[in-house]
Amino acid sequence: xxxxxxxSLHKRENELANANRQLEILSNGIFxxxxxxxxxxxxxxxxxxxxxxxxxxxxxxxxxxxxxxxxEHCHVDAGPDRKEIMTRETxxxxxxxxxxxxxxxxxxxxxxxxxxPEFRWFVEEASKAGIEDFIVRSNLTIIxxxxxxxxxxxxxxxxxVHVVSSMPHYTRGKTDKQRGEGVFDKSVKALQxxxxxxxxxxxxSLRLDLVYNPTGAFLPGNQDSLEKDFKKALSEDFGIQFHxxxxxxxxxxxxxxxxLIASENYEDYMHSLVDAYNPAAVENVMCTNTISISWxxxxxxxxxxxxxxxxxxxxxxxxxxxxxxxxNDRNIIISQHCYGCTAGAGSSCxxxxx
Amino acid sequence: xxNSYYDPxxxxxxxxxxxxxxxxxxxxxxxxxxxxxxxxxxxxEKSLIALAVSHTEQCxxxxxxxxxDSLQRGITKEQMMEAIxxxxxxxxxxxxxxxxxxxxxxxxLDG
Numbered sequence: 001x002x003x004x005x006x007x008s009l010h011k012r013e014n015e016l017a018n019a020n021r022q023l024e025i026l027s028n029g030i031f032x033x034x035x036x037x038x039x040x041x042x043x044x045x046x047x048x049x050x051x052x053x054x055x056x057x058x059x060x061x062x063x064x065x066x067x068x069x070x071x072e073h074c075h076v077d078a079g080p081d082r083k084e085i086m087t088r089e090t091x092x093x094x095x096x097x098x099x100x101x102x103x104x105x106x107x108x109x110x111x112x113x114x115x116x117p118e119f120r121w122f123v124e125e126a127s128k129a130g131i132e133d134f135i136v137r138s139n140l141t142i143i144x145x146x147x148x149x150x151x152x153x154x155x156x157x158x159x160x161v162h163v164v165s166s167m168p169h170y171t172r173g174k175t176d177k178q179r180g181e182g183v184f185d186k187s188v189k190a191l192q193x194x195x196x197x198x199x200x201x202x203x204x205s206l207r208l209d210l211v212y213n214p215t216g217a218f219l220p221g222n223q224d225s226l227e228k229d230f231k232k233a234l235s236e237d238f239g240i241q242f243h244x245x246x247x248x249x250x251x252x253x254x255x256x257x258x259x260l261i262a263s264e265n266y267e268d269y270m271h272s273l274v275d276a277y278n279p280a281a282v283e284n285v286m287c288t289n290t291i292s293i294s295w296x297x298x299x300x301x302x303x304x305x306x307x308x309x310x311x312x313x314x315x316x317x318x319x320x321x322x323x324x325x326x327x328n329d330r331n332i333i334i335s336q337h338c339y340g341c342t343a344g345a346g347s348s349c350x351x352x353x354x
Numbered sequence: 355x356x357n358s359y360y361d362p363x364x365x366x367x368x369x370x371x372x373x374x375x376x377x378x379x380x381x382x383x384x385x386x387x388x389x390x391x392x393x394x395x396x397x398x399e400k401s402l403i404a405l406a407v408s409h410t411e412q413c414x415x416x417x418x419x420x421x422x423d424s425l426q427r428g429i430t431k432e433q434m435m436e437a438i439x440x441x442x443x444x445x446x447x448x449x450x451x452x453x454x455x456x457x458x459x460x461x462x463l464d465g
Contacts, residue, residue: 171430214426216425218422222397222427225397226427
């Protein structure tokens with residue numbers, strides 16, 4: 001049994017549940033006073049403003065904000081109390097897009113996407129489109145949460161799904177601190193089950209990647225070094241194997257922003273992000289090759305902009321009117337949270353970008 | 355002057371020392387950067403050494419920097435504390451081993 005740490009900001013009626021309030025905080029204070037440069041001005045220094053998309057490679061679809069966990073730093077503010085769930089009607093619109101897109105990767109996320117009652121139907125239909133890389137972002141514990149999910153590993157295998165799972169640390173204490181008590185043990189069990197059917201093994205086409213994001217107000221270290229440490233520890237302690245580790249920076253929005261402010265780390269963290277700004281990362285930020293689709297079919301430059309309510313700056317704003325050429329001719333919407341994707345080696349849903 | 359000898363914000367200004375002597379400052383930071391690269395020791399091992407030495411040197415800036423650096427490298431708090439004990443053991447051992455000098459002197463003068 002996972003002991004949930006908290007309720008979503010929405011459930012608590014926290015002011016940061018309001019995206020506009022978050023954007024206000026991100027534009028005031030140290031950014032308004034000029035102590036730190038606004039992201040727009042920073043990228044303009046190297047001629048990257050306005051930020052424009054390149055070739056579309058990834059369609060990321062959020063199937064809903066409902067989740068069996070309430071992680072401390074969740075940028076989605078997901079949890080069992082969130083009821084936003086994609087309907088079959090919207091999924092059908094997504095399928096139409098998937099069948100005709102030029103993107104090579106389909107990336108399903110949430111919340112826990114598996115909790116959407118139409119999840120399996122959608123995966124079955126989407127897998128028929130023959131997309132090259134079909135990712136499901138699974139939090140792992142969902143596989144052990146209820147009997148009805150026990151066969152998820154086999155279901156993933158049947159549809160050649162690429163499983164990407166969060167694992168903030170290879171020790172119980174750090175993982176449970178961020179994701180809830182009991183999460184580490186359940187995650188280990190789920191990873192062992194995935195290994196048992198071939199996921200994550202060297203040379204296996206059943207891809208299993210892990211996502212690392214820091215447990216506190218600091219940036220991720222070198223992705224390759226962290227991957228080595230994770231592989232060594234998980235293999236020695238639990239016999240677990242996986243393919244790659246994606247190191248992801250926590251963006252200062254939603255529950256992580258709440259944490260930063262409450263722990264009086266906000267200003268230092270923003271300084272760390274700006275100090276680590278890397279123009280080379282701007283070249284490859286994920287919003288330049290991704291479209292993010294929300295549970296209710298709206299289109300965004302990325303998952304973070306989705307959570308901040310910043311719809312794409314295009315005539316086409318909804319999946320029902322999807323047009324890839326029109327969409328690709330747009331300016332990407334930015335704010336100070338974008339520093340999270342350009343720090344150090346950069347950060348994206350696929351890890352570092354440099 | 356600030357009200358305190360140590361201001362956390364000064365750590366971010368460390369690079370400014372180059373402004374008053376570019377040649378030496380640049381040489382120092384080049385050397386510093388090189389020292390912490392992966393070598394015969396991993397960058398992770400070097401970070402733990404730096405954390406221990408930060409404590410024996412009692413440098414607040416260094417403690418701030420290398421605690422954060424350790425966290426970024428996935429080093430656990432148990433590992434960090436053990437590293438500090440290594441530094442503390444050497445520091446106290448270095449004090450105590452001088453006791454032999456005292457003993458030698460006593461034996462010579464009053465043995």
